[in-house]
Amino acid sequence: xxxxxxxxxxxxxxxxxxxxxxxxxxxxxxxxxxxxxxxxxxxxxxxxxxxxxxxxxxxxxxxxxxxxxxxxxxxxxxxxxxxxxxxxxxxxxxxxxxxxxxxxxxxxxxxxxxxxxxxxxxxxxxxxxxxxxxxxxxxxxxxxxxxxxxxxxxxxxxxxxxxxxxxxxxxxxxxxxxxxxxxxxxxxxxxxxxxxxxxxxxxxxxxxxxxxxxxxxxxxxxxxxxxxxxxxxxxxxxxxxxxxxxxxxxxxxxxxxxxxxxxxxxxxxxxxxxxxxxxxxxxxxxxxxxxxxxxxxxxxxxxxxxxxxxxxxxxxxxxxxxxxxxxxxxxxxxxxxxxxxxxxxxxxxxxxxxxxxxxxxxxxxxxxxxxxxxxxxxxxxxxxxxxxxxxxxxxxxxxxxxxxxxxxxxxxxxxxxxxxxxxxxxxxxxxxxxxxxxxxxxxxxxxxxxxxxxxxxxxxxxxxxxxxxxxxxxxxxxxxxxxxxxxxxxxxxxxxxxxxxxxxxxxxxxxxxxxxxxxxxxxxxxxxxxxxxxxxxxxxxxxxxxxxxxxxxxxxxxxxxxx
Amino acid sequence: xxxxxxxxxxxxxxxxxxxxxxxxxxxxxxxxxxxxxxxxxxxxxxxxxxxxxxxxxxxxxxxxxxxxxxxxxxxxxxxxxxxxxxxxxxxxxxxxxxxxxxxxxxxxxxxxxxxxxxxxxxxxxxxxxxxxxxxxxxxxxxxxxxxxxxxxxxxxxxxxxxxxxx
Numbered sequence: 001x002x003x004x005x006x007x008x009x010x011x012x013x014x015x016x017x018x019x020x021x022x023x024x025x026x027x028x029x030x031x032x033x034x035x036x037x038x039x040x041x042x043x044x045x046x047x048x049x050x051x052x053x054x055x056x057x058x059x060x061x062x063x064x065x066x067x068x069x070x071x072x073x074x075x076x077x078x079x080x081x082x083x084x085x086x087x088x089x090x091x092x093x094x095x096x097x098x099x100x101x102x103x104x105x106x107x108x109x110x111x112x113x114x115x116x117x118x119x120x121x122x123x124x125x126x127x128x129x130x131x132x133x134x135x136x137x138x139x140x141x142x143x144x145x146x147x148x149x150x151x152x153x154x155x156x157x158x159x160x161x162x163x164x165x166x167x168x169x170x171x172x173x174x175x176x177x178x179x180x181x182x183x184x185x186x187x188x189x190x191x192x193x194x195x196x197x198x199x200x201x202x203x204x205x206x207x208x209x210x211x212x213x214x215x216x217x218x219x220x221x222x223x224x225x226x227x228x229x230x231x232x233x234x235x236x237x238x239x240x241x242x243x244x245x246x247x248x249x250x251x252x253x254x255x256x257x258x259x260x261x262x263x264x265x266x267x268x269x270x271x272x273x274x275x276x277x278x279x280x281x282x283x284x285x286x287x288x289x290x291x292x293x294x295x296x297x298x299x300x301x302x303x304x305x306x307x308x309x310x311x312x313x314x315x316x317x318x319x320x321x322x323x324x325x326x327x328x329x330x331x332x333x334x335x336x337x338x339x340x341x342x343x344x345x346x347x348x349x350x351x352x353x354x355x356x357x358x359x360x361x362x363x364x365x366x367x368x369x370x371x372x373x374x375x376x377x378x379x380x381x382x383x384x385x386x387x388x389x390x391x392x393x394x395x396x397x398x399x400x401x402x403x404x405x406x407x408x409x410x411x412x413x414x415x416x417x418x419x420x421x422x423x424x425x426x427x428x429x430x431x432x433x434x435x436x437x438x439x440x441x442x443x444x445x446x447x448x449x450x451x452x453x454x455x456x457x458x459x460x461x462x463x464x465x466x467x468x469x470x471x472x473x474x475x476x477x478x479x480x481x482x483x484x485x486x487x488x489x490x491x492x493x494x495x496x497x498x499x500x501x502x503x504x505x506x507x508x509x510x511x512x513x514x515x516x517x518x519x520x521x522x523x524x525x526x527x528x529x530x531x532x533x534x535x536x537x538x539x540x541x542x543x544x545x546x547x548x549x550x551x552x553x554x555x556x557x558x559x560x561x562x563x
Numbered sequence: 564x565x566x567x568x569x570x571x572x573x574x575x576x577x578x579x580x581x582x583x584x585x586x587x588x589x590x591x592x593x594x595x596x597x598x599x600x601x602x603x604x605x606x607x608x609x610x611x612x613x614x615x616x617x618x619x620x621x622x623x624x625x626x627x628x629x630x631x632x633x634x635x636x637x638x639x640x641x642x643x644x645x646x647x648x649x650x651x652x653x654x655x656x657x658x659x660x661x662x663x664x665x666x667x668x669x670x671x672x673x674x675x676x677x678x679x680x681x682x683x684x685x686x687x688x689x690x691x692x693x694x695x696x697x698x699x700x701x702x703x704x705x706x707x708x709x710x711x712x713x714x715x716x717x718x719x720x721x722x723x724x725x726x727x728x729x
Contacts, residue, residue, distance in 0.1 A: 022707040029704050033674065041694055046672050049644060132644070162709040168681035169653055172646025249650045250622055284658060289711050 010381035055126025072100030083367035151183035151200035174252035215266030218472035312344025322401035355451035360388030428468030435468035437485025623654035
């Protein structure tokens with residue numbers, strides 16, 4: 001196989017020969033498993049988890065393959081390969097997911113071995129993107145660049161990626177298992193809605209350690225993750241997770257798929273008893289075998305060495321000029337660009353949410369363009385965010401205008417990161433076999449209604465999240481406005497919740513009232529926004545704060561007054 | 564049923580005696596954990612080897628105190644997707660220091676064989692008509708692992724090592 005080396009300076013984990021051999025062996029293993037299924041040696045029931053563990057789903061109309069993008073970070077070379085695959089085997093586009101992965105929705109089963117083979121050329125695969133195993137570990141999309149970063153989450157996410165890969169004990173868990181790590185003061189990884197959420201911190205001596213939140217999750221029974229241990233030292237990082245997973249594997253429910261996630265175990269055992277079980281296991285596991293050696297951490301850290309940033313003045317004259325001359329750019333700058341820890345650099349969010357578009361979709365041409373721009377402006381690397389956007393993390397302020405013009409010309413310049421147009425939506429009934437209702441057309445209708453960037457900015461920070469069924473892949477529970485698709489006697493209806501919050505002050509939203517039709521839903525969202533604008537104090541009060549202050553009543557009254 | 568050991572079909576010296584049937588004294592037998600609990604005194608002074616079979620919901624701790632009475636512990640997989648046995652085996656080895664045979668019985672597929680070996684199983688009862696090549700292949704098709712296995716005593720090293728099994 002011809003390996004195509006990623007850019008040497010990209011802040012990604014660089015495979016060595018052993019990593020490559022592993023992926024090649026797994027590709028070959030899957031090829032044989034497909035043969036054994038075709039010969040009847042494996043039953044469909046036996047083949048299903050094997051197929052899922054390789055990222056292959058059967059959806060409503062076709063197979064879907066989900067590609068792993070470890071902690072959402074990849075190189076321009078890898079993105080270009082994803083574009084190539086999308087052109088060759090899909091319909092010229094791909095879909096970025098809330099797990100920071102990419103999926104192709106129109107795949108032929110017989111093409112999958114070839115796809116996996118092509119992915120392996122750029123050190124990528126589809127392993128453990130599905131199935132009852134530990135899934136892709138996610139982290140802050142601004143990792144390694146954010147001004148408020150305390151610990152580099154990539155290092156520990158990569159350690160976990162390796163440790164959870166084909167874990168012999170934890171590959172047949174009661175249910176899927178999702179871990180997120182945040183190493184910054186602001187939580188951009190939604191850690192408390194994960195099975196295990198990790199806050200990486202530093203103690204007085206500057207040593208890294210972790211707060212462990214366990215049992216968060218959305219779906220049918222949403223729970224906010226509970227603090228199980230305030231401080232786990234770096235050397236115990238793996239041991240503590242091993243202890244949690246062992247308790248879960250032994251005691252997690254297997255009698256009912258809807259009660260099989262760890263959140264239910266934590267809930268049913270109670271936090272105290274669950275913690276006691278974990279601590280007992282941990283006390284015993286702790287020792288040389290499970291100790292995370294600082295040398296390993298250092299070895300992994302070297303993969304994520306900072307890019308060769310130049311010493312620049314923080315103030316950019318070119319940027320100021322562009323800002324003054326182009327209001328649309330000035331708006332994008334305000335909304336989509338975040339502070340970098342190095343002077344003269346910035347973090348740019350590339351919105352995959354054009355007005356009226358499908359959240360998270362990118363055409364292969366757009367992927368190629370972003371790959372080019374990542375090479376030109378960001379050391380050949382980029383990130384996928386859990387809100388289904390892309391991020392170029394190390395852009396010179398001097399070059400932001402040039403970057404934006406190129407993005408904008410390709411429909412990627414929307415200024416709506418974190419605003420009402422930045423909608424998360426699951427694939428819904430357009431693709432998914434589990435869905436009760438479509439999510440995408442509603443997202444499109446809402447983003448078209450609020451297309452005006454000035455209006456979006458006036459409204460300010462407001463996350464809308466849409467799920468097509470109770471499994472909540474669209475994270476509707478933690479949307480400031482959440483929308484859940486339900487089926488009422490064959491008609492799609494939408495239930496609106498308000499007050500959700502995915503950050504550290506995690507809140508599950510409350511249902512506002514009876515479900516509404518698709519058309520009514522768009523009007524209802526607009527009505528909610530109007531009530532908010534009429535009630536907020538000054539420019540600064542966010543939707544969520546106004547809601548907390550005035551309660552549901554004024555919103556309910558407006559939407560359901562006519563009933 | 565074929566017994567898989569070290570990647571090959573092997574001789575099975577053991578037989579499972581269903582509850583209620585008389586237990587022969589002259590050859591190795593496996594009894595259920597429930598029978599052991601109910602009739603443990605009747606096995607006092609037995610010379611032939613004894614094995615015990617645990618349902619997947621019976622965890623290692625339940626049998627820990629009696630482990631010195633058994634030359635074999637059989638762990639049941641009611642469905643291959645029920646992965647509790649992997650933890651039970653590991654607990655038997657690591658936590659309770661059990662050194663006898665640990666056997667996987669019930670519904671297990673060759674694709675799990677490497678995991679079984681790495682968590683401390685020594686044998687697998689495979690279904691009639693199983694393809695022996697698939698079991699042999701399962702130990703050698705993936706040669707890299709990212710976690711310490713049961714027999715590793717060294718620290719995590721670089722998290723990754725070439726496997727020696729198979």
